[in-house]
Amino acid sequence: MRTALRLVVAVVTMVVLVVGGFAAYIAWSFSTASIDTIGKVDFDRPLVIPPLAKSTVDAKGVRTFDLSMQAGETDLGRGGATRTWGFNGAFLGPTLRATRGEQVRVNVSNRLDETSTVHWHGMHLPAAMDGGPHQAINPGGTWSPHWQVDQPAATLWYHPHPHGETAKHVYRGLAGMFIIDDANDVALPKTYGLDDFPILVQDKAFDGSQLDDTHGLFQSAGILGDTVLVNGTPGPFLDVVTERVRLRVLNGSNARVYRFHFDDNRAYAVVASDGGLLPRPVETRELLLSPGERAEIVVTVRPGDRTVLQSTPPFVDTNRFTGDTDRLDILELRGAATLRPSPAIPSDLAPAPDLSDDPVSATREISLSGSNTNFGKMDMERVDVVSRLDTTEVWDVTNSDGQAHNFHIHDVQFQVTRYAGGPPPAVLAGWKDTIFIAPNESVELRMRFADFADANNPYMFHCHLLRHEDQGLMGQFVVARPGEAVGGIHVPGHVDHVAGSEPSDGHARHAD
Template sequence: MNRRLALRLLVLACCIAGLAGCSNDTMEAPKLEFTNLLNIPPLLEPTIDQEGRKHFTITMQSGATEFFEGVETPTWGVNGSYLGPTVRVSRGDRVSFEVINRLDEASTLHWHGMRLPAAMDGGPHQMIEAGASWKPYWTIEQPAATTWYHPHLHEKTALHVYRGVAGLFLIEDEESRKLPSEYGVNDIPIVIQDKKFKSDGAFNENVTQAPFGILGNQILINGTHDPHWKVASNRIRFRLLNGSNTRVYKIGFSDNRTFELIANDAGLLPEPVSIDRLVVSPGERAEIVVEFEPGEETLLRSFPVKRDGITHSDFDLVKLIADRSLAPAPPLPRRLSAEPPIDAQHRETVRTFDFTTKSEINGKAMDMHRIDHVIPAGAREIWVIRNRGWDHNFHIHDAVFTILDRNGSPPSAYERGRKDTVFIPSGTTVKIAVDFGRYADPDTPYMYHCHLLYHEDSGMMGQFVIVEPGTENRVPRRLPDRGEAEHDHSS
């Protein structure tokens, strides 16, 4: 080892010393110098067949990534060494994928936030063996939204996501195109992940640290450590994704400026909401629009968050440096979306879900063969999630919901849009109105689960199937042992 590399490793070791066993997140985050230009994940270009279907090829693979100069970290990624390209489609598009697994173990690829048939969902029932491929296809039948993709295999999701298999999946429509939409210029992805590094530069993969899972002391933004980004427009749309395993972020700016929240997980809000702080838990997304003046600088930050009596660290995320001359971006429309609200009419089916400190929902750990709920296609239901344990959050596949109340009170302004994931701190009861999908398949389940990935892997997950209305009582509550999963859903 040459002296220069040894010095870099020493600096890295000093930066992370003592954190390997720290589970309560009490140590300060290292001070940043903002030396690295923020990476913008490339757009994945499709091929288009004679019928107009857009086809994308995605390869899960291992590699090595240089987060710190001169130090390579073993990583996983999609079409590269870490993270994956951004998929961008339009409402109404017919899409197909070939997902190739070049990892040395089986995995899956789940389309988080997508409305699609259960067999195409990419959950734990759609395993892709090492060396195999999977060919899902569907039609984009939902409003504009920032969704994402990541592995979703039973008991090992946390490790596979932590190693780097994830990427953004953007849906556009006529309403979203009225907003800043020039990708990489005034439409900027911000994928936030925390990591722990060992002294040799490798990830600390102790993702099963109780009670939440791993909490890293280093932040990566789009896979970039210590990033800055040069603002070229007077109005920037940031697409925020909490891609971390367990950490919750309270997003704001170092100068406490206000910004406009324009979208939640499942799409655009009816109108912009002015705020200066935004809490995002793992799996949640939000879109914000921020105005800049020529030549100014500010930091996108995560402010301290209290969880289960512990104040978790604050972090600088990325330094934003405005050019001296800024291109104009479109003004925000006063009305963003005409999508109707998900109303509760007091006659919907009500289901209750209890969370505790055990790795269970309603006293049951995940069972791949047990069907927990049978739901008629197109149903609208009220789900009540009661948390009497650690902090959790809650995600439902192939569903969109609005939060009706938290402990009987209206939700915060930034939570009043259409969502698919919700943060539920200890001692909280959340009531949501859920709109379910219309793809009936009694043999293939969707998941609902805590999206703190250690909790999900430990058993805090359940399954439901969507069936033709009126057939609910004819569906078996146990799935047959079908042996090896089917991999090729080619058209």
């Protein structure tokens, strides 16, 4: 009897301790979830400007770049060397730059001990050159994609895309910008490193001096760090020597959504989004960018100015575990005592997206929920959507659950025709390839599939919160010629499988 009583007491005590401990963990997690670095960052390091990648041009006019993925160590301000990965160096990569109409080739060598890929985010190019999970580069291997640059001037970027490992590879430092120029570009600041700067924003968490790539129990979106790096620089400042400065802002974080503004509430002009220049500059005091999105802003600076680019809570709700309550200092701009004059920002920048009058060949419904699309969890051997060359489609994309998602599609830039139940705001009036979708909201996107058809090599569409992508919130599509059968995809060592020549019932509605 006493033995049984002792056993009951022991079990009850253990349950109380476990429940109490879990409750204490929840309370601790909640109390430490919010991050506030406003006024706490010592802006004591000059902003590192990634070098322009060296290239050669052969007799046929092909511009060739060389990139090497490699491991190294970097001073990230933690009192010791941090183990990192980079392209052509220890952390991040050089800025690739090419002009519309050029033929380019990039020789990508993998000197890591893990298989990876390199995806050209925002680039219009053949599927076999896209650098998705099917174009794997094994350790010691080299991949040499080549294509003609044929899209408007824009700020793009490159990063790994190995299935299930993208978050880790990007977080460790494999990322860089790819700038496209156009001979007919408008009069905006454009001298790299003088009045035109890449601003690659990433948040990091640390365990001592090393990157911490773990995430809390309640952080379903992924890692949310308390240290913000710009171009890999902690506590950065930028000396400004011209009256206006163009900042090519890239949210290169794994999970964090930023709402960018300046601490003195100054207005600035948004002149470009993911796919290039907006029709007209948009004056604003704040701008929301989710992972993978880009925006080019032009900031007017006065002599002797000091102003800090910050991020305020991105949403109106108060979910501490998704960064919704975080306040962050990011970059200080320091105006010189005397500033060189800058031209006024043109009132007209570029033609607006022009797909609204195109015949629509299919309207597709895509939903994002947890780690699945409505086609299921990502399957490397399954094609979810078959689009036809030289057709225009409408994709209705819905965030079907209560957490933040965004949506990125490879190869094409899209026109946003409806956003959260209404017309898109002016900052979404240009070409886009990545877009934030609030919980339980939808967007309507219109896109045209042109130039490249390959029924055997797929492109991706996915959430660009990288943990969501790795967990399976991604699908595959191919672009096929009209009437062309789709029998499978090239996956060495795997059985080819396709979901069907067209999506299953309910996924597409075709025009007559």
